[in-house]
Amino acid sequence: MNAVIPREQAVRDLYAAYLADRKDIAGAMLTEDFTFSSPRDDHIDRAAYFERCWPKDPLFRAIYIEFLAVNGDEAVVRYRAEKLDGTSFANMESLRFRGDRIAAVEVYFGRNL
Template sequence: MDKAETVRKLFANYLANRKDLTDPLLTDDFTFSSPRDDHIDKAMYFERCWPQPPIFSHIVVERLFVSGDEVVVGYKGEKVAGGAFRNLELMTFQGDRIASIEVYFGRDV
């Protein structure tokens, strides 16, 4: 699976609430950062960022750029409770697995 496919799989797993399928896509020392989180580890990522029940109903990848070991993805997300937003993420890979994700929150649309 190439990097673009891995990113698309990550979003599909998120919508399907499949942490079990996502864990192998991430390195053991994976970190996640956002305006709310600073380099949290994989366990905390799953705890904080994969809420129960899921809060997003759709994620549409609008832009995806691969450059070496980095992927920039822009997407539109729709919330189960209504409303939509746009975000950008920078994902850094080690080999074929995601080593880090940095989320840059966008605006509501």
């Protein structure tokens, strides 16, 4: 029987998968009807999410989770990301779970650092 991963760890695992360029790991963490929203994307489906939001080549040097809170089926995370080109930015995201998988992510863009 598979152990249920605590939601805080699932959020950390999702960002680790992004940093490691592991779409396969991230894909297994998302529901089939997953949606992604940001100031640039309005409830796009998982296929569009992987096309638009996962770069073809590695983009990030590091992602630092600065704040993470989980309440029931929702998590909120603030992070700082360092890109390989030397630039960095900060964002906040809301993640909603259904069962043990992530059903939706909403990104709120922060500032360039």
